[in-house]
Amino acid sequence: MTDDILSSAESDFKKVLEHLHSEYSHLQIGRASAAIVEGLMVEAYGTKQPLKSVASISIPDAKTVQIQPWDRGQLQAIEKAIINSDLNLAPSNDGVVIRLNLPPMTEERRKDLSKVVTRMAEEARISVRHSRQKALDAVKELSKNSQVTEDQVKSFEKKLQEKVDHYNVEIEKSSKTKEHDILTV
Numbered sequence: 001m002t003d004d005i006l007s008s009a010e011s012d013f014k015k016v017l018e019h020l021h022s023e024y025s026h027l028q029i030g031r032a033s034a035a036i037v038e039g040l041m042v043e044a045y046g047t048k049q050p051l052k053s054v055a056s057i058s059i060p061d062a063k064t065v066q067i068q069p070w071d072r073g074q075l076q077a078i079e080k081a082i083i084n085s086d087l088n089l090a091p092s093n094d095g096v097v098i099r100l101n102l103p104p105m106t107e108e109r110r111k112d113l114s115k116v117v118t119r120m121a122e123e124a125r126i127s128v129r130h131s132r133q134k135a136l137d138a139v140k141e142l143s144k145n146s147q148v149t150e151d152q153v154k155s156f157e158k159k160l161q162e163k164v165d166h167y168n169v170e171i172e173k174s175s176k177t178k179e180h181d182i183l184t185v
Helices: 003-027 072-084 105-143 150-183
Strands: 041-044 047-050 057-061 064-070 092-093 098-101
Touching: 003 105, 003 150, 041 072, 041 150, 064 072, 072 092, 072 098
Parallel strands: none
Antiparallel strands: 041 047, 057 064, 064 098, 092 098
């Protein structure tokens, strides 16, 4: 029983790390990337859809993101979604494609993004702690119902803490790598 709870907790930890990496990929760090815009929600065909489902996104050069909708009627909706987003990018619409030119990153912007990376890493650590607490509560409930012994509880707590420590180290490594990428000119 405790093994199931431990594997479930580890699965939660993996999801937290994957989510963190996904969030990092959406950060604009001076290089064009489809990940910057692909998750933007666009009003299309009466519903909100991710940009990647209504257009193709390409990177013609290191500083440009090019968005070509499959239906040209969606150009205005895509442009509006970009303008209303927190990307702070001005779309250039030529009637066929939308181009986003990424400005060079200033030192101030790099420092701000570094703070965002640190905040995201802390949110990931908090999520890991919540998952750990959920697993501990589940095992304590089993102990209360006499389904596991005190020794099993102690052993579980030790294994769980080892997993938590491992994932916190991974989060820290990921955070430091991303900060280095951002601060490198």
